[in-house]
Amino acid sequence: MSVLRIDHVHIYVNNIAEAEGWYKNVLGFIRDESLLFWFTQGGPLVIKNNEAALSLFERKHHSPGHTVAFNIKPSCFHELIEILSLRSIPFTVSDHQVSMSVYFEDIDGNKIEMTSYEYLEASKNIQSYLMSGKL
Template sequence: MCVMMIPNLKSIDHIHIAVIDRSVSEKWYERVLGLKRIESLVFWSTNGGPLTIGNESNSVHLALFENTKKKISSTIAFDTSAQEFLGWHVHLSDELEQQVKFVDHDVSWSMYFTDPDGNPFEITCYEYDQVKQAIYSSR
């Protein structure tokens, strides 16, 4: 059995927050916590996608999902480098005994998985071009 080192996680990238009325919640988060919409990611907020808000130093991100029909759950998303992201793909595929899929978000890449209790997690990488090149050169 080959023992692989677990790839590094850089930080928590964002946390998914389910809200009933995103415009009301956006105002609350800005007024109470000083979190404002991240303009470069607003395009994600259409068609059920998240409205990403953050602090001034860009070290805290919340992804507000308008969600009135589903059970509310939070997804914790970890940020990592392109090299570590690819390492996580191998590691998770081995540990979870299933192929973990890459998800292309146009400006970032993500992989989604759950723990044994069904809690959702995401590993994401904003080194978009490096990941894209590695994915397509391996096919």
């Protein structure tokens, strides 16, 4: 499978406004206005500095730790789901309305997200595989 790049990292914070200010003042991150709707709907606040992206989540009951999200081509979801299934690695699929993601954990419990913003193709690809009965 071909991973294109690290897409973003989930950062769990005690106070999103304070964290946003810190990342802006110290590292130059600013809000990604195109994804602000996620935050207004109760999701993460996505901040960027050029191609580097962070998703700020308010820490509720989440222990310290992060999720690394890798960007992949929509066509890679078939291969990913098959690999996870063959290795009995539990996963979940999330439809974020602008992206499709598959979530799972590595051998040490670190959270991994594989995502594609080529939404329509990714959605069709995942659905066709899940409906194929190969799982």
